[in-house]
Amino acid sequence: APIPGNADHGQVLFETCRGCHAIDGYRNAYPNYPVPRVAGQQPDYIVDALKAYRAGKRNHPTMQAQAASLSDQDMADIAAYLAGHGHTQ
Amino acid sequence: APIPGNADHGQVLFETCRGCHAIDGYRNAYPNYPVPRVAGQQPDYIVDALKAYRAGKRNHPTMQAQAASLSDQDMADIAAYLAGHGHTQ
Numbered sequence: 001a002p003i004p005g006n007a008d009h010g011q012v013l014f015e016t017c018r019g020c021h022a023i024d025g026y027r028n029a030y031p032n033y034p035v036p037r038v039a040g041q042q043p044d045y046i047v048d049a050l051k052a053y054r055a056g057k058r059n060h061p062t063m064q065a066q067a068a069s070l071s072d073q074d075m076a077d078i079a080a081y082l083a084g085h086g087h088t089q
Numbered sequence: 090a091p092i093p094g095n096a097d098h099g100q101v102l103f104e105t106c107r108g109c110h111a112i113d114g115y116r117n118a119y120p121n122y123p124v125p126r127v128a129g130q131q132p133d134y135i136v137d138a139l140k141a142y143r144a145g146k147r148n149h150p151t152m153q154a155q156a157a158s159l160s161d162q163d164m165a166d167i168a169a170y171l172a173g174h175g176h177t178q
Binding site for chain 2: 033034035036037040041042043044045047048049
């Protein structure tokens, strides 16, 4: 079963992610690409995506770098934060 | 600039997608994987993802099959529907 996440710790971890995931209009200036909205996303998908980035199965360079530093517990914490009260704006 | 989408047509197109994207708890029974929540997702990301599936750059088999049948306009329509009033449940 998925690891229970600690949303408070997830919020701390997510601070780093705001640079892209919390921008207005969800379109990053440089490099110019559409950023997915993760607030309210369902937790198993967030964990699945982060693990895929960590394993190099999903190939966004910034995301791979971010995910490389996250433990399974960190990922569960971030997922819990985003699912429950992810206010990205 | 992105093609303006027709949300009404997008809603019709999205009916096919409910089988996975609207299930309770967002975890598909078979094959067992976490389904991303797309209601409320930002439109450019939806179009970007669908185009990546259509081009085979993102490799989920079911999604590639679905995206193969969608035109750019269809994708914009679905994105408009999901961004604005995507009630998947």
